[in-house]
Amino acid sequence: MCNLSSPNPTKTPSAVAQIDRLERVTLGERVHTKLRDLLMSGELAPGQKMSLRSVAETLGVSMMPVREAVARLVADQSLEVLPNRAVRVPLMTCARFRELTAVRLAVEGFAAEQAARSRAESDLAAIRHFEEAFLAEARSPEPDADRAVRANKELHFAVYRATGLPTLVGIIEGLWLKIGPVLNFDLKASAERLRTGGAAEHHRSLVAAVNAGDAAAARKALVADIEGAAGFIESTGRLLE
Amino acid sequence: MCNLSSPNPTKTPSAVAQIDRLERVTLGERVHTKLRDLLMSGELAPGQKMSLRSVAETLGVSMMPVREAVARLVADQSLEVLPNRAVRVPLMTCARFRELTAVRLAVEGFAAEQAARSRAESDLAAIRHFEEAFLAEARSPEPDADRAVRANKELHFAVYRATGLPTLVGIIEGLWLKIGPVLNFDLKASAERLRTGGAAEHHRSLVAAVNAGDAAAARKALVADIEGAAGFIESTGRLLE
DNA sequence: ACAGTCTAACTGTGATCACAGATCGCGGCA
DNA sequence: TGCCGCGATCTGTGATCACAGTTAGACTGT
Numbered sequence: 001m002c003n004l005s006s007p008n009p010t011k012t013p014s015a016v017a018q019i020d021r022l023e024r025v026t027l028g029e030r031v032h033t034k035l036r037d038l039l040m041s042g043e044l045a046p047g048q049k050m051s052l053r054s055v056a057e058t059l060g061v062s063m064m065p066v067r068e069a070v071a072r073l074v075a076d077q078s079l080e081v082l083p084n085r086a087v088r089v090p091l092m093t094c095a096r097f098r099e100l101t102a103v104r105l106a107v108e109g110f111a112a113e114q115a116a117r118s119r120a121e122s123d124l125a126a127i128r129h130f131e132e133a134f135l136a137e138a139r140s141p142e143p144d145a146d147r148a149v150r151a152n153k154e155l156h157f158a159v160y161r162a163t164g165l166p167t168l169v170g171i172i173e174g175l176w177l178k179i180g181p182v183l184n185f186d187l188k189a190s191a192e193r194l195r196t197g198g199a200a201e202h203h204r205s206l207v208a209a210v211n212a213g214d215a216a217a218a219r220k221a222l223v224a225d226i227e228g229a230a231g232f233i234e235s236t237g238r239l240l241e
Numbered sequence: 242m243c244n245l246s247s248p249n250p251t252k253t254p255s256a257v258a259q260i261d262r263l264e265r266v267t268l269g270e271r272v273h274t275k276l277r278d279l280l281m282s283g284e285l286a287p288g289q290k291m292s293l294r295s296v297a298e299t300l301g302v303s304m305m306p307v308r309e310a311v312a313r314l315v316a317d318q319s320l321e322v323l324p325n326r327a328v329r330v331p332l333m334t335c336a337r338f339r340e341l342t343a344v345r346l347a348v349e350g351f352a353a354e355q356a357a358r359s360r361a362e363s364d365l366a367a368i369r370h371f372e373e374a375f376l377a378e379a380r381s382p383e384p385d386a387d388r389a390v391r392a393n394k395e396l397h398f399a400v401y402r403a404t405g406l407p408t409l410v411g412i413i414e415g416l417w418l419k420i421g422p423v424l425n426f427d428l429k430a431s432a433e434r435l436r437t438g439g440a441a442e443h444h445r446s447l448v449a450a451v452n453a454g455d456a457a458a459a460r461k462a463l464v465a466d467i468e469g470a471a472g473f474i475e476s477t478g479r480l481l482e
Numbered sequence: 483a484c485a486g487t488c489t490a491a492c493t494g495t496g497a498t499c500a501c502a503g504a505t506c507g508c509g510g511c512a
Numbered sequence: 513t514g515c516c517g518c519g520a521t522c523t524g525t526g527a528t529c530a531c532a533g534t535t536a537g538a539c540t541g542t
Contacts, residue, residue, distance in 0.1 A: 024324060026525065028312065051493065062527050067494075068312050071269065075313050076411070083265065084534060085493045103408050106355075110347040167344050167419070170317070171412050178408070267495065292523065305496050308524080325504060326523045 027061055028068035034059065035069055039078055039089065040176050041149055042184025049088040078177040092182040094239040100179045101230045105223055108160070108172055112206065112222040113215040115162040123162035124211055130155035131207050138200050145188040155203060159210060159222075183229060186236050198228050268302050269309035275300065276310055280319055280330065281417050282390055283425025290329040319418040333423040335480040341420045342471045346464055349401070349413055353447065353463040354456040356403040364403035365452055371396035372448050379441050386429040396444060400451060400463075424470060427477050439469050 035055075038044045056066045070087055073079040080090045115123070134151040137143050153176070160169045202225035209217035233239070276296075279285045297307045311328060314320040321331045356364070375392035378384050394417070401410045443466035450458035474480070 024322070028525085032316070053492085053494095063494095064526050064528090068309065068525095070494095071309050072313055072316050075273070081265070081494070085495085086534095087494080099406055099408055103406055103412070106351040106409075107348065107412070110351070114347075165340055165344055167340055167416075168347075171344070171348070171415070174412070175408075269495085294522085294524095303497050304524095305498090309495095311524095322524070326525085327504090328524080 027065035031055075031059060031061065031065045032069035032072055035073060036078075036173075036177060039073075040153060040173075040180040040184070041146065042181055042186075042188055044089050044181060045185050046089050046091050046181045049086050051087065073177075076174055076177070078174075089181050090178075091240055092179075093241045094234070095241070097179070097182065097230070097233065097239050100175060101226065104172075104175050104179070104226055107168070107175065108156075108226065109219040109223050111160045111163050111165075111168055111172060112210070112218040114165065114168075115159045116210045116213050116215040116218040118164050119162040119210055119213075123158065126158040127155065127162065127207055127210060130158050131203055134203060135200060149184045149187060152199065159206065159218075162210065182233060182239070186233055186238060187229070190236075199225060202228060268306035272296075272300060272302065272306045273310035273313055276314060277319075277414075277418060280314075281394060281414075281421040281425070282387065283422055283427075283429055285330050285422055286426050287330050287332050287422045290327050292328065314418070317415055317418070319415075330422050331419075332481055333420075334482045335475070336482070338420070338423065338471070338474065338480055341416060342467065345413075345416050345420070345467055348409070348416065349397075349467065350460045350464050352401045352404050352406075352409055352413060353451070353459040355406065355409070356400045357451045357454050357456040357459040359405045360403040360451055360454075364399065367399040368396065368403065368448055368451060371399050372444055375444060376441060390425045390428060393440065400447065400459075403451065423474060423480070427474055427479060428470070431477075440466060443469060 035044075044050075052063050052066045052070060055070075056063045059066070070079060074081055074087070077090065079087055081087050119127075130151055134148065134155050137148040137151055157169065157172075160172050163169070202221050205221035206218060206225065209215075209221055276285075285291075293304050293307045293311060296311075297304045300307070311320060315322055315328070318331065320328055322328050360368075371392055375389065375396055378389040378392055398410065398413075401413050404410070443462050446462035447459060447466065450456075450462055
């Protein structure tokens with residue numbers, strides 16, 4: 001049973017209390033965000049090496065925030081440190097890709113279901129906005145792969161945020177961090193998949209299902225989207241072992 | 242398509258190649274493991290504060306590995322740093338507890354299903370072993386709450402490992418890290434729930450279902466286990482707001 | 483010309499120093 | 513006796529130094 005009393009029993013609400021939420025953003029946090037965006041958007045290819053000092057110099061900070069950010073990414077296997085003490089984007093084996101895809105189907109499939117149940121009107125507006133952005137890029141005469149990848153990400157996460165389960169969103173972010181390099185790097189290498197891959201149709205089904213509150217259809221559309229992309233990646237033959 | 246050629250095309254297998262896997266275990270990693278165990282087993286209560294320097298002195302290391310470990314735990318919200326620059330175990334609000342429980346039901350429920358499908362004989366042996374350990378503790382005339390909590394954890398994770406999806410196991414570890422303090426701290430405070438809570442029956446159903454390969458029954462048993470514990474925690478009325 | 487060795491540079495990890503901000507307690511004033 | 517103010521102390525964060533281990537390149541000896 002929850003305590004339903006006021007969270008501020010001794011203080012009266014005041015105007016200044018509205019914006020007292022100043023988030024503590026450390027340098028390490030900013031470096032982490034930067035590296036995360038690079039990984040999720042596929043701008044860092046699998047196997048690419050980096051050094052703490054070079055990243056620090058590039059970003060204009062000392063080595064300290066970089067090692068904190070890299071330590072976090074290494075901890076969840078979004079980066080790896082070789083026995084040679086070299087940091088690189090992990091290579092993707094076929095087995096690991098299939099494992100990540102299996103987990104994604106379960107977790108993101110559940111998120112799609114839940115989004116169809118819990119979506120608010122503001123969520124639906126955001127979802128429609130990013131779907132249009134993706135469609136505009138996919139139908140463009142000369143698609144910008146980078147923008148398409150980012151619009152695809154924003155659409156998916158708009159759906160996931162509609163679940164109202166930020167913990168679940170965080171889990172999915174971790175999954176995209178691991179699979180982003182291979183997924184988006186290969187996707188950007190062959191932009192014609194934008195039109196032939198069926199992503200637009202899957203997105204349309206997904207948005208329609210979430211809009212209608214049809215959880216089963218939402219899961220089905222998302223599963224088809226993930227499996228379509230996964231099949232394309234496996235067909236490229238670039239995975240190891 | 243996967244490359245099915247030998248992973249060592251140029252080298253012939255030798256005896257020394259068998260144990261070439263020397264894992265790099267840094268001090269920061271060991272501190273992280275230590276703090277994680279303390280959190281998951283409920284030995285650190287919600288709201289408990291700590292300082293990097295005191296932890297470092299206790300563990301006999303410098304502040305450097307501790308801040309790396311704490312930074313990782315703060316990043317995934319297993320710890321939090323207040324605006325006062327104080328590190329503490331986060332307090333659990335009722336809303337957050339329910340959110341975590343909802344995610345656990347989905348993720349761990351899927352894991353139970355998958356375990357029932359993919360379990361190997363060695364997995365089943367481990368599962369049976371930890372179930373007996375938990376039963377022995379639950380039926381003991383004077384149960385040791387600490388050992389019971391650890392046996393419960395080992396049983397659950399033996400099931401999760403049987404999925405053959407280490408990524409999924411990592412995700413669940415993150416969830417237990419967040420919910421462990423409230424779950425196990427309150428559980429240890431009232432040991433009589435060991436007999437009355439029905440955990441033993443849920444475990445029996447779970448093990449039987451996994452053993453029989455009945456995915457639906459495995460999910461049902463696990464869901465019942467989680468919901469039983471969650472209902473108990475909510476009934477204690479210790480959650481905030 | 484070629485092979486072996488040795489040095490110099492670079493790697494991540496750990497320790498120490500420096501600093502701004504917050505907290506708490508002691509002392510003095512009313 | 514009660515309240516305000518100031519300083520000592522403790523906090524996490526960032527920078528710098530130190531070090532073991534690896535690597536790559538140049539240099540020397542044959």
